[in-house]
Amino acid sequence: MSKLFSILLLSIVLMPGLVFVPTPSFAVPYETFKFDSPETEKTFHKLSEELRCVVCQNQSIAESNAALAQDLRHKIYAMLSEGKSEKEITDFMVARYGDFVLYRPPFEAKTWLLWFGPAIAFVLLLVFAVRFMKSQSEKAPVDSLSDKDIERIKKLHEQDGEQK
Amino acid sequence: MENEQPSLIKRFLPLIIFAALASLLAIGLTLNPREVPSPLIGKPAPEFELPLLLQQGSFSNKDLIGQVTLVNVWASWCISCRQEHDTLKYLARNGARVIGLNYKDEPDDAKKWLARLGNPYQVVAADYNGSVGIDWGVYATPETFLIDKDGIIRHKVIGPLTDREKLDGLMAAMASLNN
Numbered sequence: 129m130s131k132l133f134s135i136l137l138l139s140i141v142l143m144p145g146l147v148f149v150p151t152p153s154f155a156v157p158y159e160t161f162k163f164d165s166p167e168t169e170k171t172f173h174k175l176s177e178e179l180r181c182v183v184c185q186n187q188s189i190a191e192s193n194a195a196l197a198q199d200l201r202h203k204i205y206a207m208l209s210e211g212k213s214e215k216e217i218t219d220f221m222v223a224r225y226g227d228f229v230l231y232r233p234p235f236e237a238k239t240w241l242l243w244f245g246p247a248i249a250f251v252l253l254l255v256f257a258v259r260f261m262k263s264q265s266e267k268a269p270v271d272s273l274s275d276k277d278i279e280r281i282k283k284l285h286e287q288d289g290e291q292k
Numbered sequence: 293m294e295n296e297q298p299s300l301i302k303r304f305l306p307l308i309i310f311a312a313l314a315s316l317l318a319i320g321l322t323l324n325p326r327e328v329p330s331p332l333i334g335k336p337a338p339e340f341e342l343p344l345l346l347q348q349g350s351f352s353n354k355d356l357i358g359q360v361t362l363v364n365v366w367a368s369w370c371i372s373c374r375q376e377h378d379t380l381k382y383l384a385r386n387g388a389r390v391i392g393l394n395y396k397d398e399p400d401d402a403k404k405w406l407a408r409l410g411n412p413y414q415v416v417a418a419d420y421n422g423s424v425g426i427d428w429g430v431y432a433t434p435e436t437f438l439i440d441k442d443g444i445i446r447h448k449v450i451g452p453l454t455d456r457e458k459l460d461g462l463m464a465a466m467a468s469l470n471n
Binding site: 182183185195196199200203222223224225226227228 | 325326328329330331332396421422423426427428429431432
């Protein structure tokens with residue numbers, strides 16, 4: 129039973145990684161920007177929510193009021209006004225601050241475990257759990273008792289009867 | 293009976309998995325998430341041209357070529373910059389070429405700061421709006437970049453140089469360039 133328990137415990141521990149929990153983002157308009165089109169505005173908000181503020185780390189550029197985040201919001205705005213694409217802007221940020229600025233890390237050789245790790249762990253656990261349960265049901269308890277065991281059980285029953 | 297005793301490996305498997313996971317997480321705990329590795333290492337210093345703080349004239353990335361240089365990003369409002377100031381003076385006294393990048397500072401405050409604490413910098417370039425800082429991937433002052441003779445960034449220290457390990461790392465990198 130302890131084995132099943134440890135499997136369960138492990139799956140509980142690893143489970144949160146599998147479930148995508150959308151976190152609400154509270155964009156705080158520390159400054160107001162004027163946009164030519166609603167699309168540009170949408171791209172601006174999308175970018176500033178997907179880029180990490182390197183100073184404050186657990187906040188996006190949109191959420192943080194750190195001076196650098198403010199500068200980077202202005203930079204994004206300026207680049208959008210110049211007609212730069214979303215990819216050009218994220219490339220600009222990655223060239224300076226590394227992949228760490230991206231809340232959605234790129235899919236590449238060194239990050240495949242990050243992307244697939246939880247799914248792999250889940251599949252492995254499933255396989256283990258199924259194999260474990262199968263092995264449990266395959267143990268036919270009555271048939272596998274030896275003659276000696278049956279003799280012992282009989283004796284115990286007799287003792288039990290005598291006591292009553 | 294044959295099935296009753298699971299093999300040794302099977303019995304210890306949970307312990308092995310636990311030990312592997314625990315050591316992985318333990319390594320993770322020793323890393324400092326505040327120190328983001330710079331993608332600029334091994335690349336030429338970003339192009340820039342800035343006015344000098346103390347004299348007329350300007351300083352550009354081309355002025356970095358020719359000799360090994362330390363570019364120190366600092367500001368008078370930055371407390372850890374003050375902490376490492378003596379270390380910078382020590383490096384400058386011992387022959388290091390130190391260039392200051394005064395980041396998002398008031399020129400008067402910066403000048404007063406240098407007058408009071410001493411000036412380890414060969415020249416100080418003033419990045420008033422922080423745009424050069426963005427190009428260099430600066431996110432936490434002080435930051436110190438080691439640039440080789442060809443103008444390639446070789447090493448970066450984030451945070452004050454008073455940290456023994458960081459200073460040793462920087463000195464070792466400098467020594468390897470000077471040989």
